Amino acid sequence: xxxxxxxxxxxxxxxxxxxxxxxxxxxxxxxxxxxxxxxxxxxxxxxxxxxxxxxxxxxxxxxxxxxxxxxxxxxxxxxxxxxxxxxxxxxxxxxxxxxxxxxxxxxxxxxxxxxxxxxxxxxxxxxxxxxxxxxxxxxxxxxxxxxxxxxxxxxxxxxxxxxxxxxxxxxxxxxxxxxxxxxxxxxxxxxxxxxxxxxxxxxxxxxxxxxxxxxxxxxxxxxxxxxxxxxxxxxxxxxxxxxxxxxxxxxxxxxxxxxxxxxx
Numbered sequence: 001x002x003x004x005x006x007x008x009x010x011x012x013x014x015x016x017x018x019x020x021x022x023x024x025x026x027x028x029x030x031x032x033x034x035x036x037x038x039x040x041x042x043x044x045x046x047x048x049x050x051x052x053x054x055x056x057x058x059x060x061x062x063x064x065x066x067x068x069x070x071x072x073x074x075x076x077x078x079x080x081x082x083x084x085x086x087x088x089x090x091x092x093x094x095x096x097x098x099x100x101x102x103x104x105x106x107x108x109x110x111x112x113x114x115x116x117x118x119x120x121x122x123x124x125x126x127x128x129x130x131x132x133x134x135x136x137x138x139x140x141x142x143x144x145x146x147x148x149x150x151x152x153x154x155x156x157x158x159x160x161x162x163x164x165x166x167x168x169x170x171x172x173x174x175x176x177x178x179x180x181x182x183x184x185x186x187x188x189x190x191x192x193x194x195x196x197x198x199x200x201x202x203x204x205x206x207x208x209x210x211x212x213x214x215x216x217x218x219x220x221x222x223x224x225x226x227x228x229x230x231x232x233x234x235x236x237x238x239x240x241x242x243x244x245x246x247x248x249x250x251x252x253x254x255x256x257x258x259x260x261x262x263x264x
Contacts, residue, residue: 002254003034003138004172005095006050016040017047017172034173035121035137035225054095054169055140056118056226061088061167062217063144065157067207067232074235083208083216086157088144088230092167096256101165101263102242106147111240112233113186113199113248116142117210118173124214124223132214135223138175141248141256142230143168143186146237168248169228170256179203179210182251184234188244195247201234 002017004027014034015027025047031039034056065084066072072079094100102109120137127135144161145168151160186199208216213229223229240246242262249255 001175002172003055003175005053005055007053008045008050012053013043033121033225052096052171054093055171055173056169056228058090058093058226058228059224060090060221061093061228061230062086063088063161063230064208064213064232067213068201068205068234069207070201070205070235071233071237074237079207083213085217085220086161088167089162091164092162094165094168094258096168096170096258098168098258099165099261100143100145100168100240100246100258101163101261102240103147103163103263105159106150108147108149109240110146110148110237111186111188111198111246111248112144112146112237113184114142114144114230114233115179115182115184115203115250116140116169117214117229117231119214119223119225119227119229121225123225123227124218127215127218129211129215132211132218135214135218136210137225138173139177139179139250139253140169140173140228141171141250141253142228143246143248143256143258144230144233145240168246168256168258171254174253177252179252183249184251185249186236187247187249188238188240190243190245192245195245198238199234199236201236203231205234206232
């Protein structure tokens, strides 16, 4: 199933996205959180008539650094012996078509396309691989936007990763997906008809797979329902500028597109 959070004339709701692309998608409202028992309200809208938001509330977003060997190499780093994790604040989260705002403190902001893992209703604390798999609710697209110059200058990554708008998530959460070998793509450009492919990787090339990451993080901090783990980015990260649009696509999920603007 595909779970979305969206704005309609009556307010903000969660819903299930129905139909196939090109055939007129609809979203059916549910009267519950996505990871609870699904209760349809009977209300439906054409997807084109609503505005999608980030698909879930997260108490925290956990990023994973250097989880693809080629990306570690392009950054001049050795491969980590265990997952390298960091926190992105919930205030960095934005949804589809929301603007990535370039802060004046940085002269080099870059995209990082990633598979996002959404934790389900039971959460996770000190779980093994099997427990990690049970804790996963679904998956979404993510962009770990990073101020690369600040990442190099600061002794830790909070500022470089934590600006408002530095964590696009969406367009929805997909459940029941085999994520062992999915394409992860990032395109950047100013013309929707002529986007440049910057990143093109596959999840099978992760150094640490999804259950390993969930288990590892759960031994550091309790994962709560709705928390998101970004699983690392493939090679090809690069700068984004005001006027660009960044599109992150994960096979089997969809795409999230975000314009880039200068923070006034």
